[in-house]
Amino acid sequence: MSAPAARPRIGFIGIGIMGEAMVRRLLDLGYPVTAWNLEPERLDTVAPHGAIAAESPAAVAAASDIVMLCVLHMQAVERCVFTEDGVAAAGRGPSLLIDFSTADPEGTRQAAAKLKELTGTGWIDAPVSGGPHLARTGGMTVMAGGSEADFAEAKPILDQMAGNVTLMGPVGAGQTTKILNQAIVGTGYVVMAEALMLAEAAGIDAARLPQCLAGGHADSSLLQRLYPQMQQRAFEPPSSYARQLLKDLKAVSAFAQDLGLDLKVIEQGVQRYKDYVALGHEMSDSAAVVKLYEHDAATRTANRS
Numbered sequence: 001m002s003a004p005a006a007r008p009r010i011g012f013i014g015i016g017i018m019g020e021a022m023v024r025r026l027l028d029l030g031y032p033v034t035a036w037n038l039e040p041e042r043l044d045t046v047a048p049h050g051a052i053a054a055e056s057p058a059a060v061a062a063a064s065d066i067v068m069l070c071v072l073h074m075q076a077v078e079r080c081v082f083t084e085d086g087v088a089a090a091g092r093g094p095s096l097l098i099d100f101s102t103a104d105p106e107g108t109r110q111a112a113a114k115l116k117e118l119t120g121t122g123w124i125d126a127p128v129s130g131g132p133h134l135a136r137t138g139g140m141t142v143m144a145g146g147s148e149a150d151f152a153e154a155k156p157i158l159d160q161m162a163g164n165v166t167l168m169g170p171v172g173a174g175q176t177t178k179i180l181n182q183a184i185v186g187t188g189y190v191v192m193a194e195a196l197m198l199a200e201a202a203g204i205d206a207a208r209l210p211q212c213l214a215g216g217h218a219d220s221s222l223l224q225r226l227y228p229q230m231q232q233r234a235f236e237p238p239s240s241y242a243r244q245l246l247k248d249l250k251a252v253s254a255f256a257q258d259l260g261l262d263l264k265v266i267e268q269g270v271q272r273y274k275d276y277v278a279l280g281h282e283m284s285d286s287a288a289v290v291k292l293y294e295h296d297a298a299t300r301t302a303n304r305s
Helices: 017-028 040-045 057-062 074-082 105-119 131-137 148-161 173-202 206-213 221-231 242-258 264-281 286-304
Strands: 010-013 033-036 066-069 096-099 122-125 140-144 162-167
Touching (some): 010 017, 017 131, 017 148, 033 057, 057 066, 066 074, 074 105, 105 122, 131 140, 140 148, 140 173, 173 221, 173 242, 173 264, 206 221, 242 286
Parallel strands (some): 010 066, 066 096, 096 122
């Protein structure tokens, strides 16, 4: 009987609230993890659980078979991969880079081709949805782009990190799918806020709406997960940030315009979050956009008196 294959050594770059949850999940699963973060104090959230701190992305890559990125945007991806202490500068390249960051599709395709040329490392763009809790428990959604061969290497570990993993096409397809995800989620926050305002103003039992509509055409994860958070005003600590969702919605708008599309609902969602952030709520939970509607109602009442 052959010995079981050794688990690949994982490098993880970017220990934000999602990155921390993913690293904790990997450590629970028994993977050795070497980690780096631009703000080194964030490593204190994973080092006590077994993660090994590294001094640079290059050091992470040198110690790892697969490197994972979970940073904010394309500029951060390029900084972690191509600067003098980046992944590409390691003495040996990892076999695969899995990028959980939210970045632009074309920039991702260019970065993947450049890394392949420099080191031979494959690239899977794998933006995620679901938030820190699902990342911690293995229930998040992964939207993947990459070659069939690279995806075959990545899938066993992604299946352990996520509840739903789908290859959507070649490199960049995951990021394109993330844009669609942002369109649905970003406008969904606004629709849920407006549904809550209707329910409360009409005097029905607003808390029972998800139960009442379960199984019908209006049922959705937004209704079952997001609406109750809004209805209960359960916004602390923030699970996401309003300015981040505004950035995401602006990216959706730009992507649509580049395709020659004029998406009115998306544009209204962008404006709602612009208004909300302008009130000083840029660091609030995105679900707290319902406060904008309360502010609007109070303003109208004051203007009538």
